[in-house]
Amino acid sequence: MSSLTPLGFSPRRRSRDISDRTEHVILQRPLxxxxxxxxxxxxxxxxxxxxxxxxxxxxxxxxxxxxxxxAVDLDRWWNGxx
Numbered sequence: 001m002s003s004l005t006p007l008g009f010s011p012r013r014r015s016r017d018i019s020d021r022t023e024h025v026i027l028q029r030p031l032x033x034x035x036x037x038x039x040x041x042x043x044x045x046x047x048x049x050x051x052x053x054x055x056x057x058x059x060x061x062x063x064x065x066x067x068x069x070x071a072v073d074l075d076r077w078w079n080g081x082x
Contacts, residue, residue: 031055034055034058038054038058040054
């Protein structure tokens with residue numbers, strides 16, 4: 001009991017220094033992926049209304065699928081694995 005602090009917790013052991021941890025960040029750029037998929041440039045989208053509507057449609061589809069995946073993930077998290 002002598003190793004416990006006044007609140008009853010044991011002292012914290014540091015296995016590694018905080019600066020040694022590596023955090024990987026993946027940038028999500030859906031517009032770049034959509035432009036690459038449709039083989040359009042941002043200039044095409046700005047100057048051509050047909051290209052603009054095509055890219056807008058794919059962007060809306062991307063958001064719809066992403067929101068659906070988030071809803072399914074949240075449902076799985078809430079209800080547990082079935």
